Amino acid sequence: MPGTALAFLRRKPALLIWLASVLACLLVVLHTQFVADMSAFLPRNPDAEQRMLVEQLRDGTVARLMIIGIEGADAPARHRSSRALAASLRASQAFITVQNGEAAMLERDRAFYFNNRYLLSPAVTPERFSSEGLRSAISDSLDNLSGTTGMLLKSLLARDPTGETLNLIDDLQQQGGPRLAEGVWVSRDDSRALLLVQTRAAGSDTDGLAEAMQIIETRFKSSRSDPALRMVITGAGVFSVHSRDEIKAECTRLAGLSTLFVIILLLSVYRSLRLLALGMLPVASGALVGVTAVSLGFGNVHGLTLGFGTTLIGEAVDYAIYYFVQARHGSSEAAGQRRFWRTVSIGVLTSICGFAALLVSGFPGLAQLGLYSIGGLLAAVLVTRYVLPALLPAKLAMRDIRPLGARMARVAQQLVRLRGLLLALIIAAAALLLLRHGEIWNHSISALNPVPLAAQELDGQLRAELGAPDARFLLALNVADQQAALVAAEQLDPQLQKLVEQGLLAGYETPLRMLPSLATQSRRQAALPDAASLRSRLDSALQGLPLRADKLQGFIDDVAATRARAPLQRSDLDGTASALAFDAMVVQRSSGYSLLLPLRAPAAGIDAAAVRQALGTAQMPGLLLIDLRDQAETLYQRYLNEAITLSAWGLLAVILVIALSLRSLPRLLRVMLPLAGSVVLVMAGLLLSGHSLSILHLIGLLLTVAIGSNYALFFDQSGAQDAPEMQQRTLVSLVLANLSTVVGFGLLGSSSVSVLAALGVTVGPGALLSLLLAAAFAQQPDKTS
Amino acid sequence: MSFRLSRLIVLLSLLGSMLALNLSAAAELQLGDLMRQLAQTRTARASFVEQKFIGMLDKPVESSGELSFTAPDQLEKRTLQPKPEAIILRGNELTLERGKRVLRASLLEFPDAAVFVESIRATLAGDQHALEAVWRVELDGSLARWTLRLTPLASNAYVNRIRIAGVRGEVRQIEIEQHDGDRSLMNITRLSAP
Numbered sequence: 017m018p019g020t021a022l023a024f025l026r027r028k029p030a031l032l033i034w035l036a037s038v039l040a041c042l043l044v045v046l047h048t049q050f051v052a053d054m055s056a057f058l059p060r061n062p063d064a065e066q067r068m069l070v071e072q073l074r075d076g077t078v079a080r081l082m083i084i085g086i087e088g089a090d091a092p093a094r095h096r097s098s099r100a101l102a103a104s105l106r107a108s109q110a111f112i113t114v115q116n117g118e119a120a121m122l123e124r125d126r127a128f129y130f131n132n133r134y135l136l137s138p139a140v141t142p143e144r145f146s147s148e149g150l151r152s153a154i155s156d157s158l159d160n161l162s163g164t165t166g167m168l169l170k171s172l173l174a175r176d177p178t179g180e181t182l183n184l185i186d187d188l189q190q191q192g193g194p195r196l197a198e199g200v201w202v203s204r205d206d207s208r209a210l211l212l213v214q215t216r217a218a219g220s221d222t223d224g225l226a227e228a229m230q231i232i233e234t235r236f237k238s239s240r241s242d243p244a245l246r247m248v249i250t251g252a253g254v255f256s257v258h259s260r261d262e263i264k265a266e267c268t269r270l271a272g273l274s275t276l277f278v279i280i281l282l283l284s285v286y287r288s289l290r291l292l293a294l295g296m297l298p299v300a301s302g303a304l305v306g307v308t309a310v311s312l313g314f315g316n317v318h319g320l321t322l323g324f325g326t327t328l329i330g331e332a333v334d335y336a337i338y339y340f341v342q343a344r345h346g347s348s349e350a351a352g353q354r355r356f357w358r359t360v361s362i363g364v365l366t367s368i369c370g371f372a373a374l375l376v377s378g379f380p381g382l383a384q385l386g387l388y389s390i391g392g393l394l395a396a397v398l399v400t401r402y403v404l405p406a407l408l409p410a411k412l413a414m415r416d417i418r419p420l421g422a423r424m425a426r427v428a429q430q431l432v433r434l435r436g437l438l439l440a441l442i443i444a445a446a447a448l449l450l451l452r453h454g455e456i457w458n459h460s461i462s463a464l465n466p467v468p469l470a471a472q473e474l475d476g477q478l479r480a481e482l483g484a485p486d487a488r489f490l491l492a493l494n495v496a497d498q499q500a501a502l503v504a505a506e507q508l509d510p511q512l513q514k515l516v517e518q519g520l521l522a523g524y525e526t527p528l529r530m531l532p533s534l535a536t537q538s539r540r541q542a543a544l545p546d547a548a549s550l551r552s553r554l555d556s557a558l559q560g561l562p563l564r565a566d567k568l569q570g571f572i573d574d575v576a577a578t579r580a581r582a583p584l585q586r587s588d589l590d591g592t593a594s595a596l597a598f599d600a601m602v603v604q605r606s607s608g609y610s611l612l613l614p615l616r617a618p619a620a621g622i623d624a625a626a627v628r629q630a631l632g633t634a635q636m637p638g639l640l641l642i643d644l645r646d647q648a649e650t651l652y653q654r655y656l657n658e659a660i661t662l663s664a665w666g667l668l669a670v671i672l673v674i675a676l677s678l679r680s681l682p683r684l685l686r687v688m689l690p691l692a693g694s695v696v697l698v699m700a701g702l703l704l705s706g707h708s709l710s711i712l713h714l715i716g717l718l719l720t721v722a723i724g725s726n727y728a729l730f731f732d733q734s735g736a737q738d739a740p741e742m743q744q745r746t747l748v749s750l751v752l753a754n755l756s757t758v759v760g761f762g763l764l765g766s767s768s769v770s771v772l773a774a775l776g777v778t779v780g781p782g783a784l785l786s787l788l789l790a791a792a793f794a795q796q797p798d799k800t801s
Numbered sequence: 802m803s804f805r806l807s808r809l810i811v812l813l814s815l816l817g818s819m820l821a822l823n824l825s826a827a828a829e830l831q832l833g834d835l836m837r838q839l840a841q842t843r844t845a846r847a848s849f850v851e852q853k854f855i856g857m858l859d860k861p862v863e864s865s866g867e868l869s870f871t872a873p874d875q876l877e878k879r880t881l882q883p884k885p886e887a888i889i890l891r892g893n894e895l896t897l898e899r900g901k902r903v904l905r906a907s908l909l910e911f912p913d914a915a916v917f918v919e920s921i922r923a924t925l926a927g928d929q930h931a932l933e934a935v936w937r938v939e940l941d942g943s944l945a946r947w948t949l950r951l952t953p954l955a956s957n958a959y960v961n962r963i964r965i966a967g968v969r970g971e972v973r974q975i976e977i978e979q980h981d982g983d984r985s986l987m988n989i990t991r992l993s994a995p
Contacts, residue, residue, distance in 0.1 A: 159883045162853060162862040165897070167959075167977075167985060170855050196906060198893070562859040 079219025421744025716778025840927025
């Protein structure tokens with residue numbers, strides 16, 4: 017048997033090449049990474065601000081944060097559940113920090129601030145440690161002692177009579193936070209307990225994030241006391257896991273369904289399992305080559321590219337249909353065959369031209385779609401041309417389609433008579449589009465967001481309840497190392513304080529509270545007197561105060577120890593909640609560091625121009641004020657505009673290819689009219705039904721033109737030269753091909769993933785209209801009238 | 802941080818205190834009777850002077866200000882001298898205002914402090930059940946001049962002993978003693994309702 021198979025392959029070299037290619041592609045696909053984050057929709061060559069945005073989305077601290085809400089049952093049960101879940105998650109390696117408001121968590125932070133107070137406190141200056149400075153600071157502490165919290169503070173007095181710890185902790189707590197009930201964070205109305213976790217997995221590690229979510233889910237279920245308790249979870253990472261899962265599920269479901277429909281359809285015409293199986297070969301090969309090409313070209317494959325890929329089933333199956341119905345069953349003469357393949361080639365070429373425009377896109381997401389389509393279509397047509405003939409039996413036993421063809425021909429004739437009406441419709445649609453051209457495109461980035469609206473609302477709600485900074489405005493600077501970042505933060509600090517005093521900012525975060533630069537730390541060390549001087553200064557400072565210097569030995573020892581110690585490093589923060597905040601502001605990048613200072617907006621919002629101008633005086637080249645939301649919007653608009661421009665070029669290329677191959681202006685017009693007509697009608701239809709068009713609709717239109725051009729070309733060819741029987745065959749093959757496309761995209765239109773649905777509702781109707789219009793306009797008048 | 806906030810006083814309504822005086826003149830004062838007296842007060846305002854005797858210091862530090870109580874669970878202490886600050890307890894929610902700073906916390910974060918705050922609040926509210934849940938309660942004197950001595954049933958990090966003295970339904974003095982012997986003594990003078 018192997019011998020015969022080998023001999024068979026030797027006789028058919030196309031098969032050998034195909035088999036080898038399939039194996040190679042499978043190898044690549046097996047090692048392909050599938051992603052679903054937003055990175056594919058971020059530009060390949062971003063400017064400095066965009067790169068900042070991209071990095072924040074991929075790896076920033078914000079991308080690792082998940083907010084958990086516990087709902088249901090009663091308040092005590094929710095609070096208990098919060099404590100149990102937090103304790104369980106803290107024991108897991110998957111999370112860097114787990115916060116739920118419990119004070120115990122802050123114990124390490126308190127110890128950190130107390131132990132390092134003379135390095136951290138901005139109040140530490142030579143003046144403060146003079147006799148007068150000490151006297152005023154200690155008097156102040158004694159006044160505090162008389163206050164309500166005095167009995168607590170008295171334990172600090174012996175070692176911290178100048179009150180540095182209190183200043184540092186006050187600074188920290190001033191940043192506010194969510195409401196507490198029974199010691200855990202809750203929403204304002206206490207209907208939810210809230211937790212904030214930071215995953216070890218980065219924002220771009222979708223698998224790691226999914227695993228972390230799984231851990232949260234399991235531990236919540238095992239730790240809750242009441243089954244009526246429910247958990248909600250949100251965060252950038254949650255979104256990317258959910259959209260990947262949903263896209264995956266949708267792709268599987270839709271690909272399965274459309275394959276099933278196409279099988280039923282083809283089986284009813286072919287009446288042959290063998291033909292059916294063969295007809296699927298170009299489809300499978302095309303999808304495989306498409307994924308392989310994207311994987312090799314981009315290093316990963318985006319979920320949306322795959323989703324789009326399911327639609328290729330609808331188009332790639334066409335080639336086999338055309339081949340079986342027209343070429344193999346029709347005139348077997350060489351001239352007819354040549355003409356058939358020529359028409360198919362032009363069709364493929366126009367499709368490739370349309371999609372090639374996307375290849376040069378600066379956005380990997382668009383370029384992936386382009387490469388996938390080109391690779392997939394080329395593979396499908398090559399397999400149809402060279403592999404299928406090698407596998408087909410000499411004589412095809414297919415159902416007699418002549419009666420079907422005759423009926424379709426009559427319908428086509430009816431369509432030709434409706435030309436006037438159709439033309440009027442197209443003109444009306446075009447007029448509508450001109451009239452309302454301002455509303456056609458959706459310029460908001462939300463159009464691209466695969467996250468359902470309900471999930472977005474939940475996210476906003478939890479974020480507000482947690483009092484998490486919206487992280488919309490960032491001050492960003494790229495520097496060489498951590499020290500440079502801290503030095504820059506220190507240089508900026510006076511300006512920022514001035515902005516807060518002027519009311520231009522409500523506040524800002526800074527890493528300096530947790531870790532000042534080495535220079536500042538050694539300046540503070542130098543400001544501390546030696547033990548002997550400190551003791552003598554204390555003696556005169558305490559004159560008339562109810563405190564004796566000999567009670568302050570702890571203070572004298574701590575000051576002496578601080579003078580002699582090594583400066584604080586980032587590693588000293590390990591294990592504290594402050595480390596999380598610090599790492600979000602002093603970010604290690606592939607080369608160097610970024611300093612990112614989140615700004616808090618005053619009630620009136622941030623006047624970016626005024627802040628930029630004020631910071632201009634800081635003389636810090638490369639300092640950026642980034643409005644992340646604005647950046648994202650701008651980015652999407654650029655993306656959309658680029659796609660529209662590229663599509664226009666693609667369309668031009670399509671026209672050029674058809675013009676060159678037909679070499680006749682009237683024929684060119686007859687072929688182009690159905691394409692333009694269906695695009696115009698689909699756009700008008702979407703506009704009237706309340707859709708505004710996103711970039712995915714645009715890709716859909718491009719695909720409509722690619723598919724429709726096949727129809728129009730076949731009508732053009734068949735009308736020109738064929739006998740009526742051949743015309744009918746062409747017609748049947750086109751209707752079959754069209755049905756399979758409409759089914760594939762129709763299903764996509766029902767998808768719950770908005771971006772997939774956008775493709776579906778564009779291409780489904782578009783393909784149908786293309787066929788009807790091609791039947792009406794593309795047939796040559798001398799034979800059809 | 803907040804336990805001290807409860808050195809609060811309640812003033813009995815005039816009618817209530819007269820009634821109490823009549824009833825209890827003869828018999829020895831029962832805790833239940835005192836609690837009922839105290840429970841009559843729904844809202845009250847008072848001024849206070851507080852001294853803290855701290856071992857490290859040669860003499861006590863002193864502060865003064867105003868107190869108010871609204872039944873059943875709202876206490877407010879506004880210190881005016883030497884440093885203005887306010888501390889407000891509503892249910893378990895604690896707010897500390899110092900200058901422009903506002904800190905919020907929950908009593909439940911500090912269970913030991915909560916027990917202590919609860920002792921004062923339960924006394925003011927006349928809630929015998931809550932009081933006896935965590936304290937051993939001794940009562941001396943007559944309704945005209947009584948003294949409550951509270952000792953925690955379970956060991957408490959902050960407080961060794963509390964002594965509350967009063968006249969009829971009016972708390973006049975609260976003394977809190979810590980384990981290290983440091984203590985605070987607060988004298989309270991009722992203010993007439995505005």
